[in-house]
Amino acid sequence: MKDVNILVVDDEENIRILFKEELEDEGYKVDLAENGFEAIEKVKMNKYDLVILDIKMPGIDGITTLTEIKTIKKDLPVILCSAYTEYKQDLTSWISEDYVVKSADTTELKQKIKQILGT
Numbered sequence: 001m002k003d004v005n006i007l008v009v010d011d012e013e014n015i016r017i018l019f020k021e022e023l024e025d026e027g028y029k030v031d032l033a034e035n036g037f038e039a040i041e042k043v044k045m046n047k048y049d050l051v052i053l054d055i056k057m058p059g060i061d062g063i064t065t066l067t068e069i070k071t072i073k074k075d076l077p078v079i080l081c082s083a084y085t086e087y088k089q090d091l092t093s094w095i096s097e098d099y100v101v102k103s104a105d106t107t108e109l110k111q112k113i114k115q116i117l118g119t
Contacts, residue, residue, distance in 0.1 A: 004117060005029045005047060009039040009065065010054040010081070015102065019052060022106040023113075036065030043069050048076060049117060052109070054102070055082040066096055077116045081109065 006028050008019045013034070020030045031046065033039040035057050043051070051069060055062035066078055077097040098112045113119075 003029075004049045004119065005031065006113070007031050007033060007039060007042055007046075007048045007051045009033045009036065009051060009057075009062070011035055011057040012054075015054070018104065019106065019109070022110070026110060026113075028113075036060035036062065036068070039065055040068050040072070043072050043076065050113060051076060051078045052081050052113075053078055053096070055080055079109070079112055079116070 004027075006023055008016055008023070008030060009032075010016050010019070011034055016032045016034065020032060023030045031042060031048070033042050037060055039051070039053070042048075053062045053066060053069075057065075062080060062082070066080065069076060069078060080096045080099045081102050082099075083102040097116050100109050100112055
């Protein structure tokens with residue numbers, strides 16, 4: 001798994017740090033972005049195997065960011081991760097590979113990553 005690069009996009013620093021630590025413990029390389037604009041630039045400049053994307057962020061929300069990421073790299077898997085379950089019903093969110101309700105318990109998130117990446 002050393003060569004698996006994941007981009008975590010969240011405006012909350014504590015969530016970025018938590019996800020980075022948890023995923024690095026699993027053997028992934030993790031890069032961070034604090035907003036959608038930064039995420040889009042990083043996707044253009046780097047090779048990622050997966051993006052974990054928050055929905056409610058200032059400036060540009062996760063749904064718009066998701067659409068932009070899929071325009072740049074349509075095959076790049078994206079997991080939407082939000083504390084708000086109502087976005088699950090948003091048709092645009094369906095272009096993501098999965099949807100996880102944000103939690104300090106990262107078990108479900110790690111399981112989804114393994115399913116998507118086949119690791």
